[in-house]
Amino acid sequence: MTTNATGAGMGAGGPHEGGGGGMHPGSGPSGSRGSDDWVERVRAATDIVELIGERVPLRRVGRNFMGRCPFHEEKTPSFSVNAERQFYHCFSCKVGGDVFKFVQETEKVGFLEAVELLSRRAGIPVPERRAGERGKRAGILEALDAAATAYEQWLGDPEMGAAARAYLERRGIARETQRSFRLGIAPAGWEGLVSRLRGRYSDEVLLEARLAGRKEGGRSTFDWFRNRLMVPLIAPGGAVLGFGARAFGDEQPKYLNSPESSVYHKGQFLFALEQARKFVKPEGEMVVVEGYFDAIAMHQAGIRHTVATSGTALTAEHARTLKRMVRGVALTYDGDAAGQQAMLRSLGVLLAEGLDVVVVDLPAGEDPDSLVRGAGADGWSRLRDSAYDAVEFVHRHMLRTSGEPGRTPGSGDPRERALHVVVRLLAGVTETIRHRLLVERASQVFGLSEGVIARAARQATVAGDRVPEPVSTAVRAQRRGESELERRLLRGLWQAPELLDEARAELRPEDLEDAGARALAGWWWEHGVALPEGDGEAAALARELASTTREQDPSAEVLGTIRRLVVRRLQRELRARRTGLAAASGESAERLMQEIQDIARTLQKLST
Ligand SMILES: [Zn+2]
Numbered sequence: 001m002t003t004n005a006t007g008a009g010m011g012a013g014g015p016h017e018g019g020g021g022g023m024h025p026g027s028g029p030s031g032s033r034g035s036d037d038w039v040e041r042v043r044a045a046t047d048i049v050e051l052i053g054e055r056v057p058l059r060r061v062g063r064n065f066m067g068r069c070p071f072h073e074e075k076t077p078s079f080s081v082n083a084e085r086q087f088y089h090c091f092s093c094k095v096g097g098d099v100f101k102f103v104q105e106t107e108k109v110g111f112l113e114a115v116e117l118l119s120r121r122a123g124i125p126v127p128e129r130r131a132g133e134r135g136k137r138a139g140i141l142e143a144l145d146a147a148a149t150a151y152e153q154w155l156g157d158p159e160m161g162a163a164a165r166a167y168l169e170r171r172g173i174a175r176e177t178q179r180s181f182r183l184g185i186a187p188a189g190w191e192g193l194v195s196r197l198r199g200r201y202s203d204e205v206l207l208e209a210r211l212a213g214r215k216e217g218g219r220s221t222f223d224w225f226r227n228r229l230m231v232p233l234i235a236p237g238g239a240v241l242g243f244g245a246r247a248f249g250d251e252q253p254k255y256l257n258s259p260e261s262s263v264y265h266k267g268q269f270l271f272a273l274e275q276a277r278k279f280v281k282p283e284g285e286m287v288v289v290e291g292y293f294d295a296i297a298m299h300q301a302g303i304r305h306t307v308a309t310s311g312t313a314l315t316a317e318h319a320r321t322l323k324r325m326v327r328g329v330a331l332t333y334d335g336d337a338a339g340q341q342a343m344l345r346s347l348g349v350l351l352a353e354g355l356d357v358v359v360v361d362l363p364a365g366e367d368p369d370s371l372v373r374g375a376g377a378d379g380w381s382r383l384r385d386s387a388y389d390a391v392e393f394v395h396r397h398m399l400r401t402s403g404e405p406g407r408t409p410g411s412g413d414p415r416e417r418a419l420h421v422v423v424r425l426l427a428g429v430t431e432t433i434r435h436r437l438l439v440e441r442a443s444q445v446f447g448l449s450e451g452v453i454a455r456a457a458r459q460a461t462v463a464g465d466r467v468p469e470p471v472s473t474a475v476r477a478q479r480r481g482e483s484e485l486e487r488r489l490l491r492g493l494w495q496a497p498e499l500l501d502e503a504r505a506e507l508r509p510e511d512l513e514d515a516g517a518r519a520l521a522g523w524w525w526e527h528g529v530a531l532p533e534g535d536g537e538a539a540a541l542a543r544e545l546a547s548t549t550r551e552q553d554p555s556a557e558v559l560g561t562i563r564r565l566v567v568r569r570l571q572r573e574l575r576a577r578r579t580g581l582a583a584a585s586g587e588s589a590e591r592l593m594q595e596i597q598d599i600a601r602t603l604q605k606l607s608t
Contacts, residue, residue: 038115038119038124038126038127039100039115041124042115042118042119042122042124043086043098043099043100043118045118045122045123045124046099046118046121046122047083047086048081048082048083048086048087048088048098048099048102049065049081049083051099051102051103051118052065052067052070052081052088052102053065055070055106056068056069056070056079058081059077061080063082063083063084064080064081064082064083065080065081065082065083066078066079066080066081067079067081069090069092069093069095070106071090071093071095071105071282072090072092072093072282072283073283074092078090078091078092079091079092086098086099088102093282099118100114100115100118101114103117103118108236108277108278108324108325109236109237110237113237136205136208136262137262137263139201139202139205140205140208140209140261140262140263141239141240141241141263142201143197143200143201143205143206143209143211144209144211144232144239144240144241144242144263145239145240146197146200146201147193147197147209147211147240147243148182148184148230148232148240148243150184150192150193150196150197151183151184151185151186151193151230151232151243152182152183152184153184154184154185154186154187154192155178155183155184155185155230160185160187161185163248163249164185164229164248167229167248168183168229171293171297171369172297172300172373173293173296173297173300174300177296177299177300180275180299181231181232181234181272181275181296181299182232182234182240183229183230183231183232184229184230184232185227185228185229185230186223186225186226186227186228186230186245187223187226187227188226188227189223189226190222190223190226191222191223192223192226193211193212193223193225194206194211194212194221194222194223197211203221206221207221208261208262209261209263210224210242210258210259210261210264211223211224211225212224224258225243225245225256227247227249227251228245228246228247228248228251228256229245229246229247229248230243230244230245231243231244231245231246231271231292231293231296233257233258233264233269233271233310234274235269235273235274236273236274236277237274238274239263241258241261241263241264241269242257242258242261242263242264242269243257243258244256244257244258244271244292244310244311245257246292246293255311257310257311266309266310266311266312267312267315267317267318268315268317268318268321269310270307270308270309270310270318270321270322271292271295271307271308271309271310272292272295272296272299272306272307272308273307273321275299275304276299276304276305276306276307277325278304279304279305280305280325280326281326282325282326282327283326283327284305284326284327284328285305285326285327285328285329285330285356285358286305286306286307286322286325286326286328286329286330287303287305287306287307287329287330287332287360287384288306288307288308288309288314288322288329288330288331288332288346289306289307289308289332289367289368290308290309290332290334290367291308291367291368291369292308292310293369294308294332294367294368294369295307295308295368296369297368297369297372297373298368298369298372298380300372301372301373301376301377301380302377303372303377303380305326306368307322313342313345313346313349314345314346314349314350315349316349316352316353318349319349319350319352319353319355320353322350322353322355323353323354323355326355327355327356328355328356328357328358329350329355329356329357329358330357330358330359330360330384330387331343331346331347331350331357331358331359331360332359332360332362332368333359333360333361333362333393334362334366334367343359344394344421347359347390347393347394347425348424348425348428351390351425351428351429351434351438352428352429352430354429354431354434357389357390358384358387358388358389358390358393359387359388359389359390359393360383360384360387361383361386361387361388361393362383368380371383382588385580385584385585385588385589386580386588387580388579389441389579390422390425390438391422391425391438391441391442391445392441392445392576392579394418394421394422394425395415395418395419395422395445395446397418398414398415398417398418398421399414399415399418415446415475415479416471416472416475416476418446419442419446419448419453419456419471419475420460420471422438422442422446422453423442423453423456423457423460423471424460425438426438426439426442426453426457426460427457427458427460435457439453439454439457441579444575445575446475446478447478448474448475448478449474452471452474456471456474479513479514482513482514482568483513483514483517485561485564485565485568486512486513486514486517486561486565487514487517487541487545488557488561489503489517489557489558489561489562489565490517490520490521490524490541490542490545491545491548491551491554491557492551492554492555492557492558492561493524493529493558494529494542494545494546495550495551495554496554496555496557496558497528497529499555499558499559500524500525500528500529502558502559502562503558503562504525506562506565506566507521507562507565507566507569508525509521509522509525511565511568511569512565515537516537516538516540516541517541519536519537519538519541520532520537520538520541520542522538523538531543531546563606566606567603567606567607570599570602570603570606571603573599574596574599574600574603577592577595577596577599578596580592581593581596
């Protein structure tokens with residue numbers, strides 16, 4: 001695909017970055033309509049002050065016009081529009097360009113669509129594509145659009161569409177939502193669509209559009225999708241690139257996607273981007289979910305900055321598309337083992353492309369669809385406010401899943417593996433500031449020095465899948481230190497059991513990290529200090545503690561270790577809230593700040 005130069009007419013040294021980079025799959029053929037003549041006529045007919053003035057109140061200041069930048073949040077205007085040279089520039093966030101660039105950025109479209117939009121605005125006819133030059137691609141896109149229209153009409157058909165409409169109603173998808181996503185049905189027969197489209201499009205086009213199939217060696221074509229609920233895969237700008245098809249009965253497979261074609265590439269396509277792009281700001285975030293119906297439900301619930309991947313983990317191309325529109329991404333995560341590797345991969349890809357990432361952890365058994373249907377947009381924002389940052393997510397996730405049955409046991413300590421994953425994420429991040437922030441965050445979450453983590457990240461870039469040495473060593477040393485503290489508490493309690501109530505009041509067994517110590521504390525907290533029956537972890541540790549020599553002053557030892565363990569827990573709680581605060585807003589931010597103050601005050605008291 002050729003990319004048109006948009007720089008023409010810009011003075012040297014102007015803020016323009018060169019346009020056309022935002023071309024997306026729906027842009028259509030570019031050569032024929034992209035004639036310089038037409039582009040220049042449109043440019044000449046468009047006044048930049050008037051165009052931008054429709055969106056941003058502008059005030060004349062000397063020879064320029066000033067206003068508040070539409071690309072970043074600001075109180076003092078630093079956005080300038082130059083009428084003479086017909087360009088805009090923001091002195092704060094450094095965006096800038098000409099009329100086409102402005103439309104590309106604000107409407108989130110490619111260069112040609114920006115020219116078309118302004119062309120219509122100025123009343124200049126969009127040049128007809130000359131006969132014979134109508135690309136194959138255009139024919140495929142037209143056929144796909146015609147198919148989407150046919151599917152939509154069949155869904156509305158009183159008889160044919162009845163079962164599907166009932167299904168959609170059960171799922172709570174309103175008629176309005178169905179229309180805006182152009183939902184439809186493919187009829188049950190073999191020829192419904194092909195016989196409808198045959199007169200207008202050649203078999204070749206229908207085959208290439210993946211709307212029809214043909215038996216090997218056979219001559220006649222048949223419908224690719226039959227008896228399914230059809231979800232058009234719509235590119236920004238409105239072009240239909242393919243379909244997702246869901247069985248609304250018990251047919252297998254439940255989901256069927258258009259195969260890759262010359263227009264549909266699942267590694268590039270983001271579902272609902274066409275709808276979502278109008279609702280995102282450059283400094284904002286995009287929610288990424290996994291299923292089409294999850295995205296549709298989110299939009300219907302009013303969470304419109306939501307897109308879905310299309311049967312694949314996020315790719316670098318997806319990430320770059322998102323990066324052009326938003327600063328950050330909120331990934332939703334529904335905890336099942338299958339999604340876990342994909343999630344970790346997606347995290348790495350997004351971070352490497354320079355996006356902020358948080359992970360919204362859905363309650364067990366929920367997906368975004370069921371969540372917003374049950375709890376609405378408020379339910380979503382509560383979860384969003386308690387989302388994890390990337391480092392915290394990996395840490396929690398690895399610890400949580402390490403003991404679950406059915407998981408690959410993996411080697412070694414879950415914390416060590418979690419740190420290994422984080423270090424590998426870090427190794428992919430080249431941007432210095434982001435890298436430093438992540439190292440800092442990993443240092444907080446894992447309680448290791450920033451130096452150890454940075455060194456491990458450097459090693460990981462060359463070490464491949466091996467756990468870098470500094471990680472193993474540091475984690476082992478840390479674990480020895482922490483489990484030593486926990487053992488000292490339990491040994492002290494064995495020798496001074498009258499302090500059990502004291503310990504019980506301040507600590508929960510879950511506050512202990514070592515599995516054996518946690519098990520023994522759990523038993524003691526419930527049954528009192530004694531030797532547990534059997535030969536489990538708790539019993540083994542109790543026997544070991546019972547055989548150690550008596551402390552000089554076991555009571556002082558117990559009280560001292562309780563205090564240190566309480567401090568450790570509070571420091572963790574503080575860190576978690578500080579992380580949460582970075583992503584929270586409104587009421588939940590206020591609540592977090594209050595809690596941070598309270599915890600900090602308690603910590604202060606404990607250390608004096
Ligand atoms: Zn700005």
